[in-house]
Amino acid sequence: MSEPTDNDEAVPDQDPAVDAGSAAEASETPEAPETPEAPADFEGPRRRARREREERRAAQARAMAIEQARREAKRKVLGKSAGDSAKVNRGAVRGLKVLMWTALISVLVVGIGLLLYFTPVMSVRDTVVVGTEAVPQEEIVAAAAVAAGTPLLQVDTDTVAERVATIRRVASARVQRQYPSTLRITVVERIPVVVKDYPDGPHLFDRDGVDFAVGVPPPGVPYLDTDNPGPNDPPTKAALQVMTSLRPEVAAQVARIAAPSVAAITLQLVDGRQVVWGTTDRTEEKAIKLGALLTQPGRTYDVSSPDLPTVK
Numbered sequence: 645m646s647e648p649t650d651n652d653e654a655v656p657d658q659d660p661a662v663d664a665g666s667a668a669e670a671s672e673t674p675e676a677p678e679t680p681e682a683p684a685d686f687e688g689p690r691r692r693a694r695r696e697r698e699e700r701r702a703a704q705a706r707a708m709a710i711e712q713a714r715r716e717a718k719r720k721v722l723g724k725s726a727g728d729s730a731k732v733n734r735g736a737v738r739g740l741k742v743l744m745w746t747a748l749i750s751v752l753v754v755g756i757g758l759l760l761y762f763t764p765v766m767s768v769r770d771t772v773v774v775g776t777e778a779v780p781q782e783e784i785v786a787a788a789a790v791a792a793g794t795p796l797l798q799v800d801t802d803t804v805a806e807r808v809a810t811i812r813r814v815a816s817a818r819v820q821r822q823y824p825s826t827l828r829i830t831v832v833e834r835i836p837v838v839v840k841d842y843p844d845g846p847h848l849f850d851r852d853g854v855d856f857a858v859g860v861p862p863p864g865v866p867y868l869d870t871d872n873p874g875p876n877d878p879p880t881k882a883a884l885q886v887m888t889s890l891r892p893e894v895a896a897q898v899a900r901i902a903a904p905s906v907a908a909i910t911l912q913l914v915d916g917r918q919v920v921w922g923t924t925d926r927t928e929e930k931a932i933k934l935g936a937l938l939t940q941p942g943r944t945y946d947v948s949s950p951d952l953p954t955v956k
Contacts, residue, residue: 674932680897681861711753712814727728764795765824766823767792768791770826771788771829773829774830775832776831778833779831784811784831787808787811788804788807788827800828801820801821804819805829808831814832815832815834816832818830832845834854836857837850837888838868838873838883838901839868840868842858844858846860848865851884852884853874854875856875866898867899868880868903879904880903883903886901886909886911886921887901893935894931894935897913899912899914899916916943918944919934919945919946919947920944921948926950933947934947937953940955941955
């Protein structure tokens with residue numbers, strides 16, 4: 645027998661029957677190919693961070709939904725919806741802002757008013773008198789009695805106007821503040837309508853029957869013949885009503901008006917003609933008829949009955 649060399653491999657003795665069976669199985673059953681194993685799902689740091697963020701957001705959304713549902717349920721129990729609550733809140737905020745601005749403006753206005761009322765920032769430096777002809781302006785200023793330097797806001801305009809109106813020739817007065825430093829006094833003087841002779845001289849009466857001056861009457865003012873002339877005397881008021889109803893061209897022709905009573909008014913013209921007026925009924929109509937009658941020749945013009953005026 646020869647000895648095995650290094651290149652020869654020692655093979656153990658095998659059963660010929662086993663070898664034959666194994667060979668047969670190998671020839672009958674093909675060997676299945678090997679499949680590579682699927683790699684496990686790998687999660688990196690970025691994917692993990694994204695997943696955690698999404699989970700946090702989902703949890704936060706669920707919490708907000710739960711809280712909103714709780715609030716809605718509470719509002720329904722209280723009888724208020726979410727929209728009404730928001731409107732109420734916005735309205736309350738707007739109302740608070742308006743209140744704050746109003747308070748601020750009020751404080752500013754009060755502050756400015758106090759400054760002007762108690763300081764000479766806007767005080768009386770000039771007094772302007774308007775509407776005077778017969779009354780001297782110095783008399784108006786003296787009657788107003790407003791000292792220079794008085795703050796305009798301290799001037800009681802109504803009281804000053806009443807003081808000016810005490811002047812007999814002044815029918816009415818109006819006092820105005822003109823900022824920054826002027827006091828304006830507007831005067832309406834009395835206009836003589838009739839004149840009455842007295843021992844101390846002629847007295848002038850205005851349309852209200854007020855005896856406001858003694859002196860020479862202006863041209864064209866007729867004389868009044870009544871017993872007790874005055875603003876409360878019925879015959880005087882009737883005569884003045886007739887005079888103020890006449891057209892200017894007719895009134896300028898009247899030299900004297902007599903009113904012994906309210907039912908027996910007569911006019912004497914400058915040329916000697918007479919007008920029988922009668923009562924003050926339908927005065928405006930009588931004035932119109934008299935203007936037409938005076939264009940006709942005659943000595944006596946009777947308009948006591950305006951339906952049947954006559955000329956004699």
